[in-house]
Amino acid sequence: MTDAPALTTAADTPPTAARGLAGRLMRNPLGATAAAFLAVVVLASFAAPLLAPGDPAAASLKDAFADPSGAHWLGTDSAGRDILSRLLYGGRETLLGALVTLGIGLALGVPAGLWAGYRGGWFDAVADWCANLVMALPAMIVLLASRAVIGPTVWALMIVLGVLVAPAFFRLVRGIVTTVRGELYVDAARVSGLSDTRIVTRHVLIVVRGPVVITVALVAGIAIGLQAGLEFLGVGSGDTPTWGAMLNEAFKSIERAPMLLLWPGLALGLTNAALVLLAAAMRDALEDRGTPARAARTRRAPAPEPARERKDASPAVPGQRAALLSVRDLAVAYATPDGTERRVVHRVDLDVAPGEIVGLVGESGSGKTQTAFAVLGLLPAAGRIARGSILVEGRELTHAAERDYRALRGKTLAYVPQEPMSNLDPAFTVGSQLTEPLRVVLGLSRKEAATRALALLREVEIRDPKRVFDSYPHEISGGMAQRVLIAGAISCDPKLLIADEPTTALDVRVQAEILDLLRRLRDERRLGVLLVTHNLGVVADLCDRVAVMQTGRIVEVGDTARVLHTPTAPYTRKLLNAVLDDVPARAPWRPDPARSTA
Numbered sequence: 001m002t003d004a005p006a007l008t009t010a011a012d013t014p015p016t017a018a019r020g021l022a023g024r025l026m027r028n029p030l031g032a033t034a035a036a037f038l039a040v041v042v043l044a045s046f047a048a049p050l051l052a053p054g055d056p057a058a059a060s061l062k063d064a065f066a067d068p069s070g071a072h073w074l075g076t077d078s079a080g081r082d083i084l085s086r087l088l089y090g091g092r093e094t095l096l097g098a099l100v101t102l103g104i105g106l107a108l109g110v111p112a113g114l115w116a117g118y119r120g121g122w123f124d125a126v127a128d129w130c131a132n133l134v135m136a137l138p139a140m141i142v143l144l145a146s147r148a149v150i151g152p153t154v155w156a157l158m159i160v161l162g163v164l165v166a167p168a169f170f171r172l173v174r175g176i177v178t179t180v181r182g183e184l185y186v187d188a189a190r191v192s193g194l195s196d197t198r199i200v201t202r203h204v205l206i207v208v209r210g211p212v213v214i215t216v217a218l219v220a221g222i223a224i225g226l227q228a229g230l231e232f233l234g235v236g237s238g239d240t241p242t243w244g245a246m247l248n249e250a251f252k253s254i255e256r257a258p259m260l261l262l263w264p265g266l267a268l269g270l271t272n273a274a275l276v277l278l279a280a281a282m283r284d285a286l287e288d289r290g291t292p293a294r295a296a297r298t299r300r301a302p303a304p305e306p307a308r309e310r311k312d313a314s315p316a317v318p319g320q321r322a323a324l325l326s327v328r329d330l331a332v333a334y335a336t337p338d339g340t341e342r343r344v345v346h347r348v349d350l351d352v353a354p355g356e357i358v359g360l361v362g363e364s365g366s367g368k369t370q371t372a373f374a375v376l377g378l379l380p381a382a383g384r385i386a387r388g389s390i391l392v393e394g395r396e397l398t399h400a401a402e403r404d405y406r407a408l409r410g411k412t413l414a415y416v417p418q419e420p421m422s423n424l425d426p427a428f429t430v431g432s433q434l435t436e437p438l439r440v441v442l443g444l445s446r447k448e449a450a451t452r453a454l455a456l457l458r459e460v461e462i463r464d465p466k467r468v469f470d471s472y473p474h475e476i477s478g479g480m481a482q483r484v485l486i487a488g489a490i491s492c493d494p495k496l497l498i499a500d501e502p503t504t505a506l507d508v509r510v511q512a513e514i515l516d517l518l519r520r521l522r523d524e525r526r527l528g529v530l531l532v533t534h535n536l537g538v539v540a541d542l543c544d545r546v547a548v549m550q551t552g553r554i555v556e557v558g559d560t561a562r563v564l565h566t567p568t569a570p571y572t573r574k575l576l577n578a579v580l581d582d583v584p585a586r587a588p589w590r591p592d593p594a595r596s597t598a
């Protein structure tokens with residue numbers, strides 16, 4: 001590697017989110033004002049012992065109801081206590097109370113929402129049931145009842161309130177994670193060998209943190225308001241000044257000194273308004289960035305039936321199972337709402353030898369992707385391998401646990417998906433996404449991973465690897481994104497690459513370049529490739545052998561030239577006849593070294 005990257009610091013830096021969000025927030029006048037006001041309130045409240053002119057509890061009856069003066073800037077209350085001092089100390093208690101509520105709500109709601117949304121299953125069902133139950137409880141009644149049981153301590157009530165607001169965080173996070181977990185880039189991260197914990201902390205948490213921050217601001221306002229309401233009703237002990245307790249005291253003297261209501265009322269009203277404005281400004285700032293589109297997918301279930309050996313198996317060496325990938329008698333089934341199962345893949349046999357490119361062709365819905373996902377261990381939750389055997393390098397995968405798959409993904413199995421853009425996380429730079437599996441799966445240091453990622457970008461013929469490394473997905477073209485995904489797929493030196501329509505989204509020239517790249521990688525690395533496609537031109541161009549699928553079954557398999565020139569299955573003939581133009585399949589494309597890449 002000659003040109004070592006001067007960009008190791010960029011390699012794993014999360015996107016602009018933290019810095020950029022603050023910047024965008026500050027450019028919004030309302031957001032900036034609200035943030036500045038809240039900063040002043042927080043600082044002044046927590047510096048109360050330094051700033052307060054007097055003891056907030058020091059009563060002096062002779063000074064009762066004193067007007068504002070040099071000694072008491074905001075006057076005194078009915079007991080002659082300094083209002084400014086009580087406001088400052090009261091702010092501290094009020095904000096700490098809100099902090100306790102938020103801490104409890106976040107600690108209970110966010111991890112539970114992350115886990116329930118990402119893994120589903122019994123935990124999701126139980127957690128959702130608990131959240132519904134808590135949300136059905138009337139908060140004020142629960143708080144008043146808690147006061148009767150626990151006693152007049154506001155802290156305990158703030159903890160109870162924390163439990164009551166936790167479902168808001170739970171439902172928010174769970175809802176987002178349920179959609180994010182089906183993102184293609186999350187699948188891509190799994191296929192690259194990352195653990196669930198790593199995927200959740202890196203790819204999922206970043207999506208939920210914006211909405212969570214907004215909800216924090218709103219819930220803080222609610223907590224402050226509820227706490228003040230409780231204090232106003234006299235639920236607190238009255239020992240410590242809080243804004244709510246000040247309102248309560250002021251209300252008792254409303255006829256004598258109505259202005260006493262003004263100060264705690266202003267503090268509460270302005271703080272709550274600032275929190276709401278800040279939440280709105282944060283939402284606007286986050287929406288500036290755009291968030292990814294959603295889909296939905298997860299994984300599989302019970303044990304399959306054993307494979308039945310069949311005479312018409314078609315391995316790379318006839319009669320034998322191929323050394324790299326050998327599928328026998330594979331069936332994939334989906335649960336239906338009426339409790340039965342629908343089989344979408346039936347008794348599929350498929351082999352890929354090392355260094356061999358096998359095409360899996362068929363019209364849309366014929367079961368190509370389901371076959372590929374079964375091999376990758378990526379079937380959705382409702383789908384399962386109903387029977388059969390999948391051997392990868394001689395290892396049976398039909399019973400494999402997620403942990404076993406994790407050990408194979410990246411190093412043995414790799415996947416190049418159809419839509420390059422949806423498979424890159426828009427929140428991270430290309431470099432960050434390429435280096436992550438290298439660090440996690442291969443244990444490289446940040447610098448080594450960056451060096452290797454740059455070499456990979458060069459290997460997939462990206463002319464300006466440094467720029468692409470530092471770019472976000474939206475800053476590169478579709479062809480480049482596909483090259484980046486291929487670079488990611490081969491980054492941990494896999495033996496088998498499953499490419500699902502890798503060129504469909506690309507224009508013809510870039511398509512040809514990508515096919516040539518796959519061919520070169522096969523030649524140089526002895527990579528076995530299973531190419532899922534509906535394009536017979538691509539098959540003719542690239543594949544050594546081809547398997548033709550129709551309605552979930554393989555109807556014909558053989559050398560590409562033989563299948564394309566003398567097809568035996570009527571369906572293959574129909575497919576060939578359906579090719580619109582009568583021109584012969586394109587000859588392998590030869591790149592022009594002088595021309596720029598996609």
Ligand SMILES: Nc1ncnc2c1ncn2[C@@H]1O[C@H](COP(=O)(O)OP(=O)(O)OP(=O)(O)O)[C@@H](O)[C@H]1O
Nearest residue numbers: 334344362363364365366367368369370371380534
């Ligand atoms: N999540 C799912 N639940 C139920 N059935 C599904 C699901 N996903 C796919 N199928 C069914 O499986 C069958 C095969 O789909 P598959 O995606 O493998 O087709 P394909 O050949 O890859 O098509 P395409 O080229 O359009 O992607 C289809 O009949 C489809 O309706």
